[in-house]
Amino acid sequence: MMFSIIDIIVYIFLGVGVFFNLLAGVGLLRFPDVYTRLHAGTKCTTFGSIFLSGSVILLGLRMWWFGNTDGSILAIHTGVALVAILVTNPTGAHAIARAAHRSGVKPVKAVVDDLEGGTTKKKSIGKKTATVKKKEEEEG
Amino acid sequence: MLAFIVTTIVCFIIYLLLTIGSATGASDFFNLGLWSNEEILFGVILSVIVGAIGRKIFVKKDFRMLNPVRWFTFLFYLFIPFFWGMAKANFDVAYRVITGKINPGIVKISPGLKTDLGITMLANSITLTPGTLSVDIDEDKNDLYIHWINVKKEALKKKPIDYKYVCGSFPKWVRRIAE
Amino acid sequence: MGKEDCRMIESFDTVYLFVLGLLFLSVIMAVIRIIKGPTAPDRVVGLDTVNTLVIVGMIIYGVAAGSVIYIDVAIVYALLSFISTLFIAKYLEGGGF
Numbered sequence: 001m002m003f004s005i006i007d008i009i010v011y012i013f014l015g016v017g018v019f020f021n022l023l024a025g026v027g028l029l030r031f032p033d034v035y036t037r038l039h040a041g042t043k044c045t046t047f048g049s050i051f052l053s054g055s056v057i058l059l060g061l062r063m064w065w066f067g068n069t070d071g072s073i074l075a076i077h078t079g080v081a082l083v084a085i086l087v088t089n090p091t092g093a094h095a096i097a098r099a100a101h102r103s104g105v106k107p108v109k110a111v112v113d114d115l116e117g118g119t120t121k122k123k124s125i126g127k128k129t130a131t132v133k134k135k136e137e138e139e140g
Numbered sequence: 141m142l143a144f145i146v147t148t149i150v151c152f153i154i155y156l157l158l159t160i161g162s163a164t165g166a167s168d169f170f171n172l173g174l175w176s177n178e179e180i181l182f183g184v185i186l187s188v189i190v191g192a193i194g195r196k197i198f199v200k201k202d203f204r205m206l207n208p209v210r211w212f213t214f215l216f217y218l219f220i221p222f223f224w225g226m227a228k229a230n231f232d233v234a235y236r237v238i239t240g241k242i243n244p245g246i247v248k249i250s251p252g253l254k255t256d257l258g259i260t261m262l263a264n265s266i267t268l269t270p271g272t273l274s275v276d277i278d279e280d281k282n283d284l285y286i287h288w289i290n291v292k293k294e295a296l297k298k299k300p301i302d303y304k305y306v307c308g309s310f311p312k313w314v315r316r317i318a319e
Numbered sequence: 320m321g322k323e324d325c326r327m328i329e330s331f332d333t334v335y336l337f338v339l340g341l342l343f344l345s346v347i348m349a350v351i352r353i354i355k356g357p358t359a360p361d362r363v364v365g366l367d368t369v370n371t372l373v374i375v376g377m378i379i380y381g382v383a384a385g386s387v388i389y390i391d392v393a394i395v396y397a398l399l400s401f402i403s404t405l406f407i408a409k410y411l412e413g414g415g416f
Binding site: 020023026027030031032035036038039040042043044046047069070072073076077080087090091093094097098101107108 | 154157158160161226227229230233234236237240242244245246263264267268271273274275276287289
């Protein structure tokens with residue numbers, strides 16, 4: 001009885017995960033500019049990945065309960081993969097957003113833009129590379 | 141030296157997690173049915189190498205993250221306030237994908253965090269929670285620039301914007317965990 | 320118990336393959352965004368989404384095929400795709416490496 005409940009939970013997790021992953025695809029097609037597409041592409045895929053990995057972890061734990069050691073390997077490795085996704089996905093989105101803003105993509109229909117015009121680039125690094133370039137030009 | 145030991149132990153624990161189930165039988169030194177001798181030996185060698193190379197990157201100035209209270213606070217934060225915020229975020233995005241109603245803008249908040257780890261954790265939390273995405277960071281004052289998908293009118297009256305509108309109580313939690 | 324065990328896991332095979340098909344549909348939508356995308360950052364967003372979907376797809380296929388090695392590949396792929404995304408973002412910023 002208890003294990004059929006776990007089966008039902010696994011199916012629910014699979015359904016929720018697939019729904020959010022499909023939503024990420026639809027959001028990528030429907031939204032108007034880079035930043036809103038990042039909203040869809042990051043949040044929805046991360047949330048969907050949590051649920052799909054969660055279903056795999058539950059399945060592995062159930063296998064382990066029945067005495068199959070492969071189940072514990074499945075659960076632990078999926079957990080590590082999930083942690084990797086959770087750490088890397090928002091950081092990558094942040095990198096893309098910053099690159100998009102610095103390369104001059106403006107948010108569509110923006111009400112307010114505090115970052116416009118102002119730049120947070122470290123001035124010292126830019127100057128250093130510029131002077132190095134000048135030196136190289138003079139030498140060459 | 142302590143930095144080297146901490147990095148080596150963390151690497152070794154991760155290696156052990158990834159090689160569970162490599163046991164060969166009764167000939168194992170630690171006969172728990174989990175690891176074989178070769179895996180443990182190779183794990184020790186690899187973690188010592190990685191600890192020697194990465195100790196300055198992995199551990200910055202102090203050892204405040206060795207406190208177990210911070211770990212349990214982090215786990216609690218991860219499973220209850222953060223996961224709840226994330227679920228709300230996803231239904232919010234689902235609503236906006238289906239209806240197409242957006243009202244975006246980039247706002248600046250100053251959460252007042254000081255450490256690198258704290259600001260990283262807050263930026264990642266903000267990216268995964270309702271309608272917000274961290275775009276850029278002012279590295280001198282640790283101010284965050286955030287793309288907000290649905291800018292509220294009442295939030296714009298005061299400058300700089302109160303961070304309660306954007307990320308709720310997350311800075312409080314992060315301060316408790318990482319500072 | 321062994322035989323019964325195997326049968327219980329095999330009953331999940333078709334479900335997981337079906338899930339894999341739906342994930343592939345989502346990948347196709349992201350690829351459309353990569354092809355259409357008006358600016359370069361749009362394409363990178365599409366690529367990032369494809370990467371995450373491929374990682375999840377590897378995990379799901381590992382269960383459906385019954386071998387854990389696919390999940391190890393998924394871990395390595397997650398870390399490598401993260402580094403590639405960071406490098407493309409750095410390139411788009413116009414800064415030197």
